[in-house]
Amino acid sequence: MRTEARDPELLLDACVERLRERGVDASGWVAPGAADGLDGFLDIGFRGVSRRFVVEVVEGQVRPFDIQRRTDARRPGDHIVLMEYATPSVSRMCRDHNLNYVDTVGNLFISAGTLLLDVEGQPREKSAPKARGRVTSPAFTRKGLQVVFALLVDRDLEVAPQRDVARISGVSLGTVSAVLGYLAGNGFYELPRAGRRGRLIRAGTLFDLWVEAYPLNLRPSLKLGRFAPQDSYTWLRGEVAVEQWGGLWGAESAAAVLxxxxxxxTATVYLPEVTADLMARARLVPSAEGALELRRRFWSGLEGRQGCVPTPLVYADLVAGGGQRERQAAEELRRADDLLGSLRDR
Structure with missing residues (x-):
């Protein structure tokens, strides 16, 4: 059944949007190598039930016999197939074989434990549904936001080789090239010329746009899970040595530390992954109401002050939180922090 997806991230995002339109708390991200032959992860929460699925992305026409072949090769655990469009016959076969799927027009079947979602009969649109409701500018897609974040945090990257920018921001070289081209074409970046290095020229405006797009296109994909620690108080006070797991404090936790x-x-920590060592030594129990939220550290080589994430991310998380106290803390941070103060239009 598997075919090579030209852009699995774009298709995954479209499926996530359809789930959210149905009132489902959904976030997903592409992670090549997540498992043999699979593409990433999808977190789904609905009416108090939360599950994580391993994702297989399929582009192109899916036929009923493909479903049969996929069912015959079923792996243990929660898996879900994401596709552009499930015909009525494909939808019926998925249900008959209890195969979870979502398509980009809103047809879906998800049955895992007590979680059951079932929508069928959504017609295929004449125009491609992938871009509906999505910010399509290269700089403000999920991966594009990662590049912009790196450029805002480390201004030396303005003149660094694109390969270094790609490594630090966790994206492909092609994504970096597309983002820089977009920024140059829209007055945010001056490309290198003879005798002049490349540089950001409207960093303040770019940062404001990044903060606006972050909760829509990047933040949902960073959630690794919510947990109840044995001693919530020490986590809430920022007294845990999270650096031993590659962790950095973020959001309200970072504001308090700073x-x-x-x-x-809620205690918020960014780290590369949730390891068995972390779960065991910190005695973490998955809990939708837990006091600890772990988020994926998507970048490398960039750190903020005092064991915290870089302050642009602290600020963006505080603003995204939406509370009056969080917004006040965000504004105080922007006034006091040197890095945030340097993000001005030239």
Whole structure:
């Protein structure tokens, strides 16, 4: 059944949007190598039930016998197939074989434990549904936002080889090239010329746009899970040595560590992955109401002050939180922090 997807990230995002339109709390991300022959992960929450699925992305026409072949090769655990469009016959076969799927027009069948979602009969659109409701500018897609983040945090990257920017921001070289081309074409970046290095020229405006797009296109994909630690108090006070797992404090936790008087309602830590060592030594129990939220650290080589994520991300998370106290902490941070203060239009 598997075919080579030209852009699995774009198709995955379209499927996530359809789930959210149905009132489902959904976030997904592409992670090549997540498992043999699979493409990434999809977190789904609905009416108090949360599950993580391993994703297989399929582009092109899917036929009923493909479903049979996929069912015969079923792996244990929660898996889901994402496709452009499931015909009525494909939809019926998925249900008959209890194969989870979502397509980009809103047909879906998900049955895992007590979680059951079932929508069928959505017609195929004449125009491609992939771009519906999506910011299509290269700089403000999920991967594009990662590149812009790196450029804003480390201004030396303005003149660094694109390969270095790609490595630090966790994207492909092609994505970096597309983002820089977009920024140059829209007055945010001056390309290198004879006798002049490349540079950001409207960093303040670019940062504001990044903060606006971040909760829509990047933040949902960063969630690794929510947990109840054995000692929530030490996590909420930022007294855990999270660096031993490659962790950095973020959001309200970072604001408190950096000197704000805010009392975090949730401890937030960014780290590369949730390891068995972390789960065992920190005695973490998955819980939708837990006091600890772990998020994926998508970049490398960039760190903020005092064991925290870089302050542009702290600021964006505080703004995205939406509370009055969080916004106040964000504005105080922007006034006091040197890096945020340097993000001005030239």
């Amino acid at each position: 000197g704000d008087s805010i009392l975090p309602g």
